[in-house]
Amino acid sequence: MHRIDTPTAQKDKFGQGKNGFTNGDPATGRRATDLNSDMWDAVQEEVCTVIEAAGIQLSKGEHTQLHAAIGRLIDEQVKTRLEKNQNGADIPNKPLFLQNVGLGETINLAKNAVPATRRINSKPLSGDITLWASDVGAISADAVGEITDNGTMASANTPGWWRVAVSNSDTVADFPTYPDGSKLYSYGYLFVEKIGEVWFQHYYAHIGANAKRQDWGTVPNTSRPWIVDYNTANKPTANDVQALPIAGGRLNGPLSIGTDNALGGNSIVLGDNDTGFKQNGDGVLDVYSNYTHVFRFIGNLVESMVSLKVNGNSVATGEVQAGNGSSRMTSNGDIFGSVWGNSWLSLWINNNFVADVQLGAGTSVVTWNNAGSWPNTPGYVVTSVWKDYQGENIDGIAYAPLQKRVGNQWYTVQGGTV
Incomplete structure (x- = not known):
């Protein structure tokens, strides 16, 4: 099929490239649109093709064949289409239809869907509902209560978060307390749990300290003490953990370094269990090596119990x-x-050894032409002899006592006489 395209066709009558026909006007000299065989052949074949497609034989005397053909063709198409008023009842293979439109998974989920007749905590599911934490047994994210002055922490008996705003903690009998008796910071939050017949309370102060307690029963009670947690906001002292402070302190019992202690009492062992120091009485400090007592310190005295090298x-x-x-x-x-x-x-040497030797006062004797024995006295010795040029005999001798000093006393030696 095509639009008229003869030279006398009215160009673009129905839009760009859409030609049309025009009437002739002799008065103005306008020519009517010329028709040709191409145009009429196209019209003929378009109409005849529709009639024949409907299975109708062309009949020259009948002028309703085109209408009949269109109706028949529409009826044939309608037979394969769904009726609107059937609302899907005329779908021949309904499961295949649902699968083709991608509703298989939806249908499977719908099989396990909760029916609208169901209720949640007496609230029907037939429409939109608003649920609270208590409707489903959950703990509310909002505070469920508040503890203030003159109350008790045990009064927080509903599970959930409780706001704690106590200006004077002395008015709350069971407020969390440190081991030294002082109270925790009294502003914070208290978390309450209940599992079966066991309840828990966890207090979190705003400054970081926290405490907890737990007991059996249906509700908390004021008599159950708190356990205060150690953390960076509550660091334990050496006394809290029974340790010695870095500044020094008292150790009740023996000390062992790298081993056990076999010395016992007030002792310190080093490396092996029986080598170290032990206090064995007032002012008495003993040193042991392999359990051998080797030294003792007593006041201003040090004793070695073994050979000292x-x-x-x-x-x-x-x-x-x-x-x-x-x-x-x-x-x-x-x-x-x-x-x-x-x-x-x-003194012994001075009293028993000769300290010095000397000659005592000397004596001179003329021996020439004299008879005698000189010196005939014990301890005396001849010190000199003299003689002149005359005669043959000596003229004289000199002698003196030989003396020794023992201590401070001089003694003349004994003996020497004939």
Whole structure:
């Protein structure tokens, strides 16, 4: 089919590229639109094709065949279409239809859907409903109550969050308390739980400290004490955990470093369990090595219970004593002991050794032409002999006592006589 396209057609009569026909006007000299075989052939075939498509034989004398053909074609199409007034009842394969439109999963979910006759906490599901935490057994995100002055923490007996706004915690008998008796900061939130016949309370102060308690029963009670948690806002003291503070303190019992303690009492062991220090009485400090008592410190006295070896100089600013003080050596080197007659070595040497030797006062004797024996006295010795040039005999001798000094006393030696 096509629009008239002869030279006399009216161009674009029905729009761009849509030509039309025009009447001729002899008065103006306007020509009517010329028709040609192409145009009429197109009209003929368009009409005849519709009639024949409907299965109708062309009949020259009948002028309603086009109408009949259109009706028949429409009826044939309607037979394969759904009737509007059937509302889907005439769908031949309903499951396949639902599958094709993607409703299979929806239908499966609908099988397990809650019917509108169901209720939630007496609220029907036939329309929109508003649920609260209590409707479904949940805990509300909002505070369910408040504790103020002159109340009790135990009064918070409904599960959920309770606001705590206590200006004077002394008016709340069961307010959380530190071990030293002071109260926690009294503004915060209290969380209450109940599981079966067990209830829990958790208090969270705004400054970070928190405490908890738990008991059996249907509701909390004021007699149950609180357990205060340790955290960065509530750091434990050394006393809280029975530890020694870094500044020092009292340790009740033995101390072991790297091992157990076998010394017992007030002792410190190092490395192995029987080597260390032990206090064995008032002012008595003992040193042990493999449970052997090796040293004792008593006031101004240090005792060694075993042999003492000094690798190096041994320096004493006072006396060195042995035999529990029966033998002593002083700073001047003198030694006291029983071997020296319970006296000092210097005195014993002074009293028993010759300290000096001398010749006493001399005597001169003329021996020439004299008979005699000189010196015929014990301890005397000849000190000199003299002679002149005359004769053959000596003229004289000189002699003197040989003396020794013992201590401060001079003695003439004995013996020497004939």
